[in-house]
Amino acid sequence: MSIKSSNLGYPRIGENREWKKALEAFWAGTLEESNFLQQMEQIRLHHLQKQKEKGIDYIPVGDFTCYDHMLDTAVMFGLVPKRFPYEGGVVPLQTYFAMARGSQEAIACEMTKWFNTNYHYIVPEIGDRTPTLTENKPLLAYREAKEKLGIKGKPVIVGPYTFIKLSKGYVPAQLPALILQLVPLYQQILRELEQEGVEWVQLDEPILVSSLSKEEMETVSYIYKQLHEAAPHLNIMLQTYFDSVEFYPDVINLPVQGIGLDFVHGIGQNLRYLTTCGFPEDKVLGIGVVDGRNIWRSHLPHKWKLLRTITSAVPEDRVWLQPSSSLLHVPVSINQETQLDPLVKEALAFADEKLDEIQVLLNGFRSGENATIEEFTRSQTALSNLAQSPERNRLKVHESVANLGHQHAERQSPFVQRRKKQQQEKKLPLLPTTTIGSFPQTLEVRQARQKWRKGEWTTEFYEEFIQEQIEKWIKIQEEIGLDVFVHGEFERTDMVEFFGEKLAGFTFTKNGWVQSYGSRCVKPPIIYADVEFLEPMTVKESEFAQSLTTKPVKGMITGPVTILNWSFVRDDISRKQVAYQIALALRHEVEALEAAGIQMIQVDEPALREGMPLKKSAWENYLNWAVKAFRLTTSSVQDNTQIHTHMCYCEFHDFIDSIRDLDADVISIETSRSHGELVSSFHEHAYEKEIGLGVYDIHSSRIPSVEEIVSMIERGLQVLEPAQFWINPDCGLKTRGKEETIASLRNMVTATLIVRDRLTSAQP
Incomplete structure (x- = not known):
């Protein structure tokens, strides 16, 4: 088996925001539900086909959503707050959107930021109902891609511990009981995927890069032991992103077949862990080498050097090249940007271009470094030209920042004194x-x-x-x-x-x-x-x-x-x-x-x-x-x-x-x-x-x-x-x-x- 390429997730909105337009037409009542669902399917399949044409080996399925992936996971488990009408079974689309947007009868579920990104997710509410598996969404996504495009995709699921930690409605003492309720549902999902013949499933656990305690890591170990026992022949890629993992030795010893690490935003610590602690011989390493959160072109020679360092520790046949995170956080394609200054445009890479970069690096391993020289030189030249431009070398600005020690950064008087003056002058009511x-x-x-x-x-x-x-x-x-x-x-x-x-x-x-x-x-x-x-x-x-x-x-x-x-x-x-x-x-x-x-x-x-x-x-x-x-x-x-x-x-x-x-x-x-x-x-x-x-x-x-x-x-x-x-x-x-x-x-x-x-x- 040679080195492989993988993607973690693709932007939902479409090149021309087709996804957004369909949603808003449905909400406005100008698009019937059947037509809306048909348009969603067309957009979803188009995204998968694009990734297939780019040569990605492991294409994510199930990352697409009609609103939000955390909301999808919540309704998959029947976690509908009791203020919304719901009688069990598959959650109706009307209820799904009411949870996200609210209705005249019920306040919407809370919305907050997905880790430290600019994406908002709907916070699941746990406690109103006992979790139950309403439908196996990852399995449906896998079947659709296989039957309609011939793609044997990699189902993407929000990992159980990340899902629980980002939910609300329970106190810490209830966590063990909640895990005992949810883990069997994840086990059922994985068993059904294994029975379907799925090769790899991606369980996203970005919570593992946050400041966890040792006890929390032990809980994660318990969960993944249960999941492995339920589907021992299914390959699980445990995917982390946005930073370095906290408990590297514990994470790499989890009973999974692959670990995905961020070598962009977590490069320092993750690389130190890898070189000092090693990596298991029976696991695949997903190398998040291309920045999934920013729009700058990769400096490919630097990325190549990093990859050679990593593959000196982990054999190439146990390596996937992939973005550092889902590409949800970047625009779709640079192709329509006809009005950008060429100096800037040449230094940019959106989602499609980032997948191209993955393939360029992959080609370096498969066909030899000489096959990539042209692309390597192009990336290096584009970034160098921008760095040397007058716009990045404004002397006055650099001097002002360098002299910040002389800048006044305190108000003239403390708040108590300011408040009296403001009250006397503005005379606002209570x-x-x-x-x-x-x-x-x-x-x-x-x-x-x-x-x-x-x-x-x-x-x-x-x-x-x-x-x-x-x-x-x-x-x-x-x-x-x-x-x-x-x-x-x-x-x-x-x-x-x-x-x-x-x-x-x-x-x-x-x-x-x-x-x-x-x-x-x-x-x-x-x-x-x-x-x-x-x-x-x-x-x-x-x-x-x-x-x-x-x-x-x-x-x-x-x-x-x-x-x-x-x-x-x-x-x-x-x-x-x-x-x-x-x-x-x-x-x-x-x-x-x-x-x-x-x-x-x-x-x-x-x-x-x-x-x-x-x-x-x-x-x-x-x-x-x-x-x-x-x-x-x-x-x-x-x-x-x-x-x-x-x-x-x-x-x-x-x-x-x-x-x-x-x-x-x-x-x-x-x-x-x-x-x-x-x-x-x-x-x-x-x-x-x-x-x-x-x-x-x-x-x-x-x-x-x-x-x-x-x-x-x-x-x-x-x-x-x-x-x-x-x-x-x-x-x-x-x-x-x-x-x-x-x-x-x-x-x-x-x-x-x-x-x-x-x-x-x-x-x-």
């Missing part, structure tokens, strides 16, 4: 109401932007249109009765892309879409060079909005760490250095807003938590520079300028010191789907600054009732002082419809007035 920033981006707004970009509208005409939208929504906010306004961000396509378009060092693709959650796709900017401020970016719209009202209007900026984490970032310097470059550029924008009279400035950092390393030992270093980047952006303003920030849900008890260290005057946190969990953490951890806990979920189209929001506010007041509590939705309203937005905000304000009246009447 429980001030506001929104997070964006208002609905209607079809009219999107079409206007396209007409302007295509040159059909002049800049002057387009700016007049934007002002009309701002004026309309300022009036709506007045009518609703909000206390602090926003201008609505109608001029912005995306909260990161907008700033990237106005800063030096960024470039953009035409079709570089990736899935964020559900049908929500984003087109991350590419930070390819040194970042530098050019001119004010948000002042015009903020200043105009403020001129229309006596209520305060927040200036809205995306923070440096979120811009970093939601972009594809150059990999020739550290992420810390890039974050500091962005922070110093944004600092100019904050100062320009303040100079224009905007005295509330929100610097959003929803991605601050998600960028944290998977290993706790690396948290402190990351948080130190991430917090410093935020403070570099915000610290130069006067005391009476109120700095706000917004964050997505985070494990508050793990993060509270860093949230304090940001030194923002007001922070809002996305908590509606997990409100009770965050509120309970305040019982253990006091927080003295002002804070808004999201009181309703904007990811669902359902309109929250007044009573529901009153209950949410009152739960927050159990642990927060009224004077520090702000009332807001849990995130921006860009993706919502106009009428549902207005109705929801009216209910939010009404609920706030009810609680505010109770509080004031209770005062002596």
Whole structure:
């Protein structure tokens, strides 16, 4: 057996986002369920056929989904929360999507980030129902690929321990019983795959790269012993990714036939483990050699040298070459990028190109290194040309980052003193109401932007249109009765892309879409060079909005760490250095807003938590520079300028010191789907600054009732002082419809007035 190639997962969305369009047509009622399922099948088979044509030996099947792979696993086990209608058996599509998106009758399941990526998964809820195998999804995926394409695929399944650890609804003491419930279901899946004649199955266990305890690793060993005994003749590839494994000797001795390791993001430790501890002679090593999370071309000569080092320890006939993770996290193909600067385009590789790189490296082993010289030289030249470009060698930017020790990164006065000045000047009521920033981006707004970009509208005409939208929504906010306004961000396509378009060092693709959650796709900017401020970016719209009202209007900026984490970032310097470059550029924008009279400035950092390393030992270093980047952006303003920030849900008890260290005057946190969990953490951890806990979920189209929001506010007041509590939705309203937005905000304000009246009447 010679060296083989493998893939871990392929992007779902399609070259032209066909997947997204089919989903949204089905949800809108313009595509019947049978036609929807037919389109899903066509997209799925097309993806498999592409991988077959590229010569991939082990093609993943079952990685495709109609929404999310963790949700698929949950419904495969019948884990449908009791608030959704379900009578057993195969979970209906309507119930499946209700779990993901919510319905008028039931709140959606919680959604959070998949490890430290920008992909969101639906969090399974365990406890409402006893797990049962409703259908063997991996088996169905295998049969489909074999019967319709002649592909004997490699079924992909979320591993049992990763699935359990990423689920909610149980306490640690219930874990042994839960394992005893779930392991037999995994055993049944594997037995049926073995009986079908499946050669290899991929069990994804990325949880093994996180900071596990020895006891947890022993639990993993127990689980895999049970799985092996159930299907002893089925080959299991235990796949890890995103970092190095924690317990290498234990992992490589698990009763599986293959181990997949990340030699991109976990290269240092994984390579040390491999060279010092060795690798079992009876196992296959999956070498994650091509970066599955970033879009840069591989430096193939360097990759070749790495592979030669690894194959000196593990024979070639027991090696698979593969991406470091699923290619879910990168765009599909570079082919449609006709407008990119050739300097940048030549240095990029999307999913299809990464599979090509795997095959080039494979060819080096099968046909000899001479067969790869042309491709090796091309990759090296492309990356070298970019490294030597003027855009990556801006002396002023390099000097500013080098001199950060002289940059002021603290506010003039401590929070207590600032708060008094701000209260005296702004005179806000108890429980001030506001929104997070964006208002609905209607079809009219999107079409206007396209007409302007295509040159059909002049800049002057387009700016007049934007002002009309701002004026309309300022009036709506007045009518609703909000206390602090926003201008609505109608001029912005995306909260990161907008700033990237106005800063030096960024470039953009035409079709570089990736899935964020559900049908929500984003087109991350590419930070390819040194970042530098050019001119004010948000002042015009903020200043105009403020001129229309006596209520305060927040200036809205995306923070440096979120811009970093939601972009594809150059990999020739550290992420810390890039974050500091962005922070110093944004600092100019904050100062320009303040100079224009905007005295509330929100610097959003929803991605601050998600960028944290998977290993706790690396948290402190990351948080130190991430917090410093935020403070570099915000610290130069006067005391009476109120700095706000917004964050997505985070494990508050793990993060509270860093949230304090940001030194923002007001922070809002996305908590509606997990409100009770965050509120309970305040019982253990006091927080003295002002804070808004999201009181309703904007990811669902359902309109929250007044009573529901009153209950949410009152739960927050159990642990927060009224004077520090702000009332807001849990995130921006860009993706919502106009009428549902207005109705929801009216209910939010009404609920706030009810609680505010109770509080004031209770005062002596």
